[in-house]
Amino acid sequence: MFGYGGVLMRYLNDEELQLASRFLFLSMAIKVIEQDIYYTQQGPFKIKEPYLELFTKMNSIAINERRSLQKLMKSKNIKVVCINKNKTFSSFLFLCKGREEKRNYFNPAIRKKVENIIKELIKKGLDLVEKTS
Numbered sequence: 001m002f003g004y005g006g007v008l009m010r011y012l013n014d015e016e017l018q019l020a021s022r023f024l025f026l027s028m029a030i031k032v033i034e035q036d037i038y039y040t041q042q043g044p045f046k047i048k049e050p051y052l053e054l055f056t057k058m059n060s061i062a063i064n065e066r067r068s069l070q071k072l073m074k075s076k077n078i079k080v081v082c083i084n085k086n087k088t089f090s091s092f093l094f095l096c097k098g099r100e101e102k103r104n105y106f107n108p109a110i111r112k113k114v115e116n117i118i119k120e121l122i123k124k125g126l127d128l129v130e131k132t133s
Contacts (some may be wrong), residue, residue: 011101012078012094020080020094023069026062028110029117033059057125058118 012020038053040048073079077097084091090110094101 009111011099016076016096017070017094017101018076019073019076023066023073024026024080024092024115025110025113028080028114029121030062030066032114032118033062033121043124054122054125054129055102057128058121059126061128062117062121086118 032057037059040051040055045051058128077094079092081095082090083093083102088107089104090107091102092101092105
């Protein structure tokens with residue numbers, strides 16, 4: 001991964017890396033939303049419907065985006081593989097047309113990326129809820 005003089009060598013271009021990263025963190029956000037749906041359904045909420053409606057819309061938006069990303073990744077022959085996880089870091093291998101790049105992410109940084117995607121989905125979900133109300 002390091003070239004001459006300690007310079008970081010990139011094996012995937014920015015577009016490929018952005019696409020694969022968005023897919024990765026969006027997939028994590030979907031898992032969080034699905035857990036939130038479950039806990040809302042099972043939890044002691046007095047009025048569950050508004051929360052479930054929002055979570056369901058968010059999940060639908062996220063799944064549709066992930067489906068589009070999957071098609072694009074397939075056409076560009078891009079894959080993401082989790083290779084290691086511990087309490088502090090998670091490592092992923094990004095593969096594209098025979099090239100590969102390993103990336104280590106600090107778990108709190110992953111959490112922040114997923115949180116930002118969830119905030120984005122909340123805004124989109126609320127817009128849809130308002131349009132259907």
